[in-house]
Amino acid sequence: MSTTTAPANPKVGFVSLGCPKALVDSERILTQLRMEGYDVVSTYQDADVVVVNTCGFIDSAKAESLEVIGEAIKENGKVIVTGCMGVEEGNIRNVHPSVLAVTGPQQYEQVVNAVHDVVPPRQDHNPLIDLVPPQGIKLTPRHYAYLKISEGCNHSCSFCIIPSMRGKLVSRPVGDVLDEAQRLVKAGVKELLVISQDTSAYGVDVKYRTGFWNGAPVKTRMTELCEALSTLGVWVRLHYVYPYPHVDELIPLMAAGKILPYLDIPFQHASPKVLKAMKRPAFEDKTLARIKNWRQICPDLIIRSTFIVGFPGETEEDFQYLLDWLTEAQLDRVGCFQYSPVEGAPANDLDLDVVPDEVKQDRWERFMAHQQAISSARLQMRIGRKIEVLVDEVDEQGAVGRCFFDAPEIDGNVFIDNGSNLKPGDKVWCKVTDADEYDLWAEQIG
Numbered sequence: 157m158s159t160t161t162a163p164a165n166p167k168v169g170f171v172s173l174g175c176p177k178a179l180v181d182s183e184r185i186l187t188q189l190r191m192e193g194y195d196v197v198s199t200y201q202d203a204d205v206v207v208v209n210t211c212g213f214i215d216s217a218k219a220e221s222l223e224v225i226g227e228a229i230k231e232n233g234k235v236i237v238t239g240c241m242g243v244e245e246g247n248i249r250n251v252h253p254s255v256l257a258v259t260g261p262q263q264y265e266q267v268v269n270a271v272h273d274v275v276p277p278r279q280d281h282n283p284l285i286d287l288v289p290p291q292g293i294k295l296t297p298r299h300y301a302y303l304k305i306s307e308g309c310n311h312s313c314s315f316c317i318i319p320s321m322r323g324k325l326v327s328r329p330v331g332d333v334l335d336e337a338q339r340l341v342k343a344g345v346k347e348l349l350v351i352s353q354d355t356s357a358y359g360v361d362v363k364y365r366t367g368f369w370n371g372a373p374v375k376t377r378m379t380e381l382c383e384a385l386s387t388l389g390v391w392v393r394l395h396y397v398y399p400y401p402h403v404d405e406l407i408p409l410m411a412a413g414k415i416l417p418y419l420d421i422p423f424q425h426a427s428p429k430v431l432k433a434m435k436r437p438a439f440e441d442k443t444l445a446r447i448k449n450w451r452q453i454c455p456d457l458i459i460r461s462t463f464i465v466g467f468p469g470e471t472e473e474d475f476q477y478l479l480d481w482l483t484e485a486q487l488d489r490v491g492c493f494q495y496s497p498v499e500g501a502p503a504n505d506l507d508l509d510v511v512p513d514e515v516k517q518d519r520w521e522r523f524m525a526h527q528q529a530i531s532s533a534r535l536q537m538r539i540g541r542k543i544e545v546l547v548d549e550v551d552e553q554g555a556v557g558r559c560f561f562d563a564p565e566i567d568g569n570v571f572i573d574n575g576s577n578l579k580p581g582d583k584v585w586c587k588v589t590d591a592d593e594y595d596l597w598a599e600q601i602g
Contacts, residue, residue, distance in 0.1 A: 170186060173224060180351070205271060236256050238259045238267045242259050303336065308323040418458045424462065425467065433467065434503075466519060475522075543560070
């Protein structure tokens with residue numbers, strides 16, 4: 157009796173670099189390829205073609221992207237490049253002329269078509285048999301997922317080239333966003349991380365058009381979106397929120413426990429002069445007053461932010477202003493970057509004094525030491541308090557997770573000493589027993 161062996165599925169390797177927004181793009185491409193019968197493999201050697209989703213925001217990210225492309229070419233030979241650095245096709249091909257195709261961010265169809273050109277899909281593939289889960293392919297652990305609500309940005313910050321790479325703001329239909337969120341929750345997701353270039357601008361481009369979800373009207377607007385997401389019974393965490401006036405509407409939702417009391421606001425600086433050069437809204441005095449008001453309404457509110465030191469024209473006086481502002485603001489989680497010129501950014505053409513590298517380094521070190529003392533003191537205040545922890549991983553030493561003031565990958569952890577009975581995705585109440593500059597230690601109480 158003769159037997160026939162079914163042809164093997166074509167295999168794709170995938171490397172995703174950069175921010176969570178790029179990760180969502182990668183998930184979308186992979187979901188489409190899986191629907192067409194491609195297998196996703198984890199090694200260069202097993203892949204028929206490799207896709208590299210690049211980051212092109214700052215020079216160090218571009219250097220990493222070029223390095224990974226080179227590694228993929230060396231290990232596999234057949235490489236397709238996509239993502240933010242894809243808008244610089246000439247620069248990529250100058251370094252790696254053998255790449256098979258280059259596409260920019262959000263060009264999902266072009267990426268998939270490029271894969272087809274290199275490794276055609278099987279003609280006998282039956283999508284009804286080789287099913288993709290309803291929530292699509294996810295690159296995050298099963299218990300949390302990023303929910304992208306829009307593309308692009310309407311700001312024109314002088315240090316940034318995102319609008320030129322990703323275009324102006326385009327909001328996703330609110331019904332589509334909520335449907336995706338519901339599918340993720342049904343698949344076991346316990347935490348939704350809402351992301352976009354400018355989350356608080358959601359719906360501006362469509363004039364807050366009313367959409368429909370589960371038969372009910374919902375406005376395409378951040379407040380209404382958060383209200384709807386709160387009905388799903390999972391943690392909802394907001395990232396990249398600009399402090400527009402309507403952000404005040406979210407604080408009562410946080411105080412009521414509907415969404416996590418966590419705001420990720422990229423302030424970037426505090427000096428009015430530097431903010432003006434950055435083309436950022438210079439309302440630092442009002443911002444301090446609003447932070448104070450937010451905390452009066454929601455005492456548990458956690459604020460994370462990022463800042464840039466060494467921007468062209470920044471003086472020692474400007475930097476000291478920033479340190480004093482940090483002392484007043486008492487932010488919980490803070491990241492800091494030394495200014496790095498980005499090719500194509502308007503800041504390159506500013507007629508301002510360039511801050512020497514050694515001064516940037518000195519200011520960065522002083523900034524980090526200053527903020528570390530603030531973060532440490534704020535975490536010390538948590539000792540003895542009861543917190544709910546979402547478990548990320550477990551080993552023989554115990555469990556590692558996060559509470560409401562920790563976003564994955566960028567914030568701190570909670571170490572549960574008596575948590576070896578837990579598993580990833582569990583939510584458990586703990587009592588905080590210790591803290592350092594970034595992390596908490598706790599014991600399980602229920």
